[in-house]
């Protein structure tokens with residue numbers, strides 16, 4: 227085996243000393259720069275570096291984040307309002323208590339309760355080609371079909387413009403939105419954002435012209451047999467019709483059959499329904515600040531998930547990272563000046579009621595959230611950090627040198643999330659760690675999002691980096 231310099235402990239030790247020296251130099255250069263430019267921020271104090279080292283070695287040695295992820299996923303899919311979601315509230319509140327955080331509590335959230343019911347069925351029926359089953363799943367909020375199902379001919383479209391141009395042919399039919407995620411868009415979340423409008427608004431747009439149901443091509447780059455669910459919304463001005471996702475392989479098959487037999491029919495049966503709202507909870511734990519307890523750096527994820535898998539990347543990963551950030555700081559023996567708070571939000575997937583309830587709670591009176599970080603882009607290896615305020619990026623620049631070996635390549639404006647968005651109007655800076663995401667939509671909202679798809683070391687790196695960034699902010703302020 228070829229021995230590289232990183233295998234040599236002596237060299238590593240030397241590297242470490244060199245790193246400290248270089249960082250000190252960087253700090254001095256930063257100070258010098260500050261004299262020239264009053265708007266720039268102070269650099270990292272050298273004594274902080276030792277603490278960063280402790281956090282890093284503890285995290286990499288113990289890899290607890292994945293253990294926490296497995297605890298969250300152990301209850302299965304955590305659909306908002308479900309008993310699994312309730313169980314996840316109990317387990318994570320108990321975990322944070324056992325970890326010895328200074329305060330652990332829950333805050334109630336009134337949430338909707340949509341139920342999938344018995345597994346959906348779909349079959350193509352063609353007089354020319356025969357019958358073929360299709361993999362579908364109901365979209366969140368959708369109503370079901372009648373018990374005997376629904377059968378109709380299809381109209382396939384690739385845009386809302388095409389739908390409008392075919393409006394006279396739609397009445398009584400199922401509209402099939404066969405719009406793949408744009409593979410030429412490098413950033414998967416951007417491609418997802420473009421395609422998601424068909425999932426969210428497709429049913430009401432089709433119902434406007436008299437459609438009886440919609441089938442939406444799943445949002446993933448992968449060609450497979452897993453339908454991916456997600457939220458849809460009804461426009462109150464249009465009739466409500468059932469909406470289901472179809473797997474990408476199923477969409478390709480249906481498309482090819484339609485070329486041969488445009489008159490084929492599809493039979494669907496969906497058993498989903500909306501039940502009465504229930505009371506659920508956000509789960510909160512904190513390390514209370516030693517000097518400015520009312521000033522808060524928040525790190526969170528969402529505890530609910532979809533129901534087709536245990537929701538590991540989405541978003542047990544974010545919850546696990548938030549808990550691990552606090553644990554790392556506590557176990558390292560650090561006493562941050564400002565409060566560091568982990569919030570596991572309920573009900574991100576059905577519209578973010580947990581995030582809104584958190585921001586609006588009377589418990590926020592007298593609190594000032596300086597920075598809120600939400601991790602909801604999966605548990606893969608870190609790529610960069612994004613924050614909503616340019617000045618904060620300047621403050622973090624000196625850390626980049628230290629974080630680069632752990633995978634942080636850049637600092638950019640951006641970041642945020644559904645659950646922390648309501649804090650922005652109160653002056654909170656939003657942000658997050660951006661992980662690698664080319665495979666994220668293989669798992670997202672589908673059957674494959676299990677704990678084995680999240681690599682323990684990649685997830686731990688997220689927690690270590692955020693613990694360092696958050697501890698720095700809690701010490702230095704913003």
Ligand SMILES: [Zn+2]
Pocket residue numbers: 528540541574602
């Ligand atoms: Zn999510």
